[in-house]
Amino acid sequence: MWRRILALILKELTSLWKDPKTRAVLLVPPLVQVVVFAYAATFDVNHVPLAVWNEDNGAISAELVRRFAASPAFHVAAVPDHPAAAAALLDAKDVVAVLHVRQNFSARVLAGQTAAVELLLDARRSNTALLVEGYAATIVQDFALDYQPIHTPPLTLDVRDWFNPTLDPQWFILPGLVAVLSLIVSMLVSSLSLARERELGTFEQMLVTPLRPLEIMIGKAVPAAIVGVLEAHIIVAAALLWFRLPFTGSVPLLELALLVYMLASVGVGLAISSFARTQQQAILGVFVFAAPAIMLSGFASPVENMPQALEWLSRLDPVRWMLVVARGVFLQDMPAAVAVQAIWPMAAIAAALLAGATVSVRRALR
């Protein structure tokens, strides 16, 4: 039995490796994507274009504008002098925000009156607008303190950022990419290998071999899992060597989680291919599963923000649990006891799906 399974596994791996295009598709894009996406996924604002509409000609507003220009968050891209020009800049997305200083600003500050500066933000640019407002508020606050030192505040909040002290967005996104990219590859390999045999009619040929359904399933599942695990390791290596992420946790824990995760992902792939009669249907299935699975996993936005029903649904999503472990072992020195709480749901998902797929293949064989 084991020799037959081994032969099937070797056959699957050979057929993946022998075609240069397939080989290239498995190896090159993940590396390219890791680099591109790690740099893309920044919720930081650096050097965003700002328009300054200064109706005041006093020294104090000039100093305030200098503060904005000197901040690494902004660069002054335009100085409109009437409202329509400012609005046009915002409309055309030439600037993210317009800083508006009204007439008599400097005079009011000197007279000890309350003086307000106005910030107009382009809310199409999702949460950039929120961050820009935060930076602007800090600049104005610091500026105000220099001009009118207020009394000592009754309380202050000291913040310490654990696990990612420099708030580096790459530290957040890279462990996520380990999970997401390996998911896509292993699901495609597993779901298409069965669907292709069906579409091309070679599935019937398998029936006349001595292979039993369970053996076919193992023979299809293992190569896909191997490919996925290898893919994950390529990304882990890139994260550690190129992006210099810390790795605070335990390697065996990560390996265990990856193995279980890949089995779950292959389980989804095989379950999809048991419904699909053609490769196109299988690919559709992969998309319909993968896109929501990635979105609901917490990859881009936190799971707690979702409505309760979707939060529950996301518990069936293996990606969610893998993200917990990946981020945990990279950054948080996650204790084994905590990691296990995320690994067992993946194991349950994997077991259910693989069992279901075996049953359905057995039925198809009769």
Place this chain on the structure above:
Amino acid sequence: MTPALVRLRGLLRKEIFQVLRDPSSLLIAFLLPVVLLAVNGYGISLDARHMGLAVVTELPAEDTREIMQALIASPYLAPVQATSTEAGTQLLTAGKVRGILVLREDFSARLKRPSRWPARAQLLANATDPNTARILEGYVAGALLTWAAGQQEEKRLLPAGSITLEHRYWFNPELRSADFIVPGMVAFVMSMVGTLLTALVVAREWERGTMESMLASPARMGEIIAARLICYYGLGMLGMAISFLMAILLFGVPFRGSFAMLGASASLFLLFALAFGLFISTLARSQFVAAQVAFLTTLLPALMLSGMLFDIASMPGWLQALTYIFPVRYLVSILQTLFLAGTVWPLVLANLAALAVAATVTIGATLAVTRRRLD
């Protein structure tokens, strides 16, 4: 009717039959937009709500109880009492809370005596997700300062003659998350649907050997491609209509722009995406490779490089340059503007021109590759 038109009509019928026989094309056009928009429209939210916060009060007093009440009152925070910093740390590592607020023994004593101000509260934040950590810090600081301001006479905290920042959010004054996300999401869905509809078609014909029979027919390559584009264009536009209706009716996103521009940008983008799918599948020849390439060149760029979630202006320069290659960024820009701002002609026309270039280049490239494949 010229022979070319007769052939085109025949090819169109063939494509339509093929679509109707295999439900997967119809599912891509109709089911995929519904699933993607529903899940992602509700699922991606940048509004943080109910963020877990462990509160450690080393010496409970009147003040600290009031602070706890103030934290509970915040809709953004879900505070729980923890007996010690260690207990809080355990909750933090288990992912139950996102931060620990520590009020030390001397906190309320110092708060009572202005001579010993400021009383220091400490927030230990889980910064694994830096964005959420910043938001948490903002809300905790906000809740504490609001409470403190309520305690003091307002005058002393906000002395006369201060400088303040007023802000106004244009296009989305209430900062509704759906308004942020959904227009970009429609572009994301279109990008998936367009490429997927065609990516597998030609690869499948090569794999099954039916491509050779097409070549033996009198139909020319341009006609074959035109028939495919027309057929899937119809399907894709129906998918677009579904997405648009869901955005307006289900998510209540306003639409302030011109319908003609919406139709024009969707059409040009769809032509690009469909031609790109044909291009991939012609080069790939196997459905596995075609699917992989489609995944890598549409799903993740549409999510990460389109400006839908992550602002392009904040990316490194080389990456900003790279985003111009992926036409989905032009569509995202147009849709966000048409939905939220109205028809801003300079922006819409510039992006529309970029989409037209992308569509022309891709169709040309597809024709070129297909011709070469014939030899």
